Amino acid sequence: CGGGCYICVPLLAGSISEMLREMRIAHSKGADMVEFRLDHLTEFEPQADIPILLQEKQLPAIITCRPVWEGGKYNGDDDDRISALALAAELGADFVDIEMQKASELISALQKPSRAKVIVSHHNFDCTPSSEELGCLVSKMQSTGADIIKVVTTARSITDVIHVFQVLGRSQAPTIALAMGQQGLISRLLTPKFGGFLTFGSMASGRESAPGQPTIEELQDIYRLPRVGRETEVFGIIGQLVGYSKSPLIHNRFFQEIGYDGLYVPFLVHNFKVFFGAFHPLNFTGFSISIPYKEVALECCDEVESFAKAIGAVNTVVRRRSDGKFIGYNTDCEAAVGAIEDGLGGVNDGVSPLFNKLVVVIGAGGAAKAIAFGAKQRGAHPLIANRHYDRAQKLAEAVGGTAITLDQLYELQPSPGSVLANTTPIGMFPNENETPMPKSVLKHYSLVFDVVYTPKVTRLLTEAEELGLCVVSGFEMFIRQAIEQFSLFVAKPVPKQQLREVMLNVM
Ligand code: SKM
Structure with a gap:
């Protein structure tokens, strides 16, 4: 990456041939390096298999054989495992990964000088310790003679990721510091900015070597990580459904x-x-x-x-x-109201097509506020319907509209030309079968708008279309x-x- 951070694809195949096939795919997808996870091989003969992997490799490779006691699949003898890693180092592996507890054993088993760099790793599958605790851990790991430190924790909250960034800021050696889990995703995306040595991208969704890993395609095509460096400015979406x-x-x-x-x-x-x-x-x-x-x-x-x-x-x-x-x-208000106005034929001689119309808004949150406010500004009459009536009342008072209950909404027979706007997430992927309004009561409206844009045409809009109504998708507002x-x-x-x-x- 721009910050010198590599994108590494972990290879979890069960056989050597499949692992090599996946390596070629990872290469074609833009990986900078691969990690051969020897512990995933169903049959493993170090003397035969390691030379093949290393002769055929097209990219720098990490050789890892993670034991069960550190979250991997290897449950054999630890001395055999360390011998296999030492053999890999001797035969040209670029990196060998060893857990902190076994680091000194591997380092003393390596031929000197060794071309392979040693990654000393530690995984916490439970939580992210405090910055102080992580600082002590890193010092201990450095004292083993590691070339590269790898600390992987579990983020229980997004703020845990800050401790992981602090590890990167303080460490003297090249460092991999990542947080697992959904809440840890940003540690994987922002690590080039904070000087991380590498980030992992899985071969495909469902092929992660740790929870929360994005795919190599996401890293390359959506986030374009290779160009991210320390100067890159960070932006993002804050929410509860950001996935x-x-x-x-x-x-x-x-x-x-x-x-x-x-x-x-x-x-x-x-x-x-x-x-x-x-x-x-x-x-x-x-x-x-x-x-x-x-x-x-x-x-x-x-x-x-x-x-x-x-x-x-x-x-x-x-x-x-x-x-x-x-x-x-x-920027929601103009986007939504402008899209609805265009759906109604656009502003004519400075007069909004919403003028004097009834705009029924379902919901009373931020998006509802924006639409109710914009509608009122255009001379429309906002009617707010919400599950919690008190919230509907509060919004209606604020914009100079009227509040109704959901039962009243379902019984409402609005005057011709009225607009219905859903501002709740009802009907959004993966709940596409849901709708905030029964089809039977939609027919009274002229135009139906939905803030939901995944899918582009929600069930609400499909049913409105079936009734011959004009529809405006949240995609246009988006x-x-x-x-x-x-x-x-x-x-x-x-x-x-x-x-x-x-x-x-x-x-
Ligand atoms: O107001 C917007 C927000 O800016 C982005 C967004 C999204 O990414 O789904 C939806 C709306 O809430």
């Missing part, structure tokens, strides 16, 4: 399109305030805010742009370059909000039409 977001795909492509040194990652966050406080010192540049944090994000910003303040929700937070302050914006957001991220005008075409191509 389904297309924002990483889009914003990383946008960076490429305009030649900007930025990396955009998913931040899977369960407590916004804790995350925001903990990550503040890392000087990340910008965030998209998604469900359910658009309101709490507004509270955490140093300043909020007046439009977003009036809406009461932000979906974009950018660190101002001049003073480092976080400024909140809302495109518009992302382009405006991107312009705020990079703090300059962007070629909007070009970016729109990029989005249509990649999605």
Whole structure:
């Protein structure tokens, strides 16, 4: 990578021939190195198998034979295992990996001088210890004579990843420091920025050697990790359903399109305030805010742009370059309302097609606020329906609309020309069979809009189409909000039409 970080594909095949086949695929997919996981071989004859692997290798290789007691599959004799690793070092392996407890045994068994570099590793499958504990561990590992240190922990919360970054910052030797699990994903994506020696990319989804590993394709095609270095600016989406977001795909492509040194990652966050406080010192540049944090994000910003303040929700937070302050914006409102207006034929002589129309909004969160506010601004009458009536009432009061219960929503017979907007995640992948509105009561509306964009046409929209109604997909809102957001991220005008075409191509 730009930061000198390698992309390594672990090979978990059960036979030597299959492992070599996978190595060739990994090579063609852009791997910088591979890890031969000897412990996954169903039959293993070190004297016969290791020479074949090393003669045939097309890439620098790590030789690993992980024992069961450290999370691997090898359950044979440890002395035999160490002899096999020493043999691999002698026959030209670039790296041999050994667990901390057995490091001195392997290092003393190696021929001197040895061309192979020794990776001394430690795995914690339970948690991520404190920075102090990790610091002690790293010193101990360094004292074994390791060439490279490898510390892999388990992230129980995204803030654990900060300890892992601190290991990279403090270590004197080349270091691999990663956190396993969904919450640890960003440790794998951001390691080039923090000086990590390598990151692992699996051959395919389901072929991970540790939980939370992205695939080599994701590392190459979505995050384009090889160009990431210490200067790369970090952006990302904060939310609870970020795994389904297309924002990483889009914003990383946008960076490429305009030649900007930025990396955009998913931040899977369960407590916004804790995350925001903990990550503040890392000087990340910008965030998209998604469900359910658009309101709490507004509270955490140093300043909020007046439009977003009036809406009461932000979906974009950018660190101002001049003073480092976080400024909140809302790009949802114009994106959604503009898409609905265009669905109704567009603004005519300065008059919005929403003027005097009833806009029924399902939900009362950040996206609902943006749409209700925008509709009111266009002269429409917002009607808010929500599972928690008190929240509907609060939003209705704030925008000058009316609140109704879900039962009232299902019985409503709105006047012709009315618009229905779903702002809840109901119907989103993987729950595509769900819908926030029974089909039988949809027929009264002229246009139905859904903020959900995965799938592009939700069940709600399919049923509306079947009834002959006009529909607007959340995909259109997604495109518009992302382009405006991107312009705020990079703090300059962007070629909007070009970016729109990029989005249509990649999605
Ligand atoms: O407001 C947007 C946000 O900026 C990005 C997003 C996503 O990536 O799914 C959805 C909306 O909440």
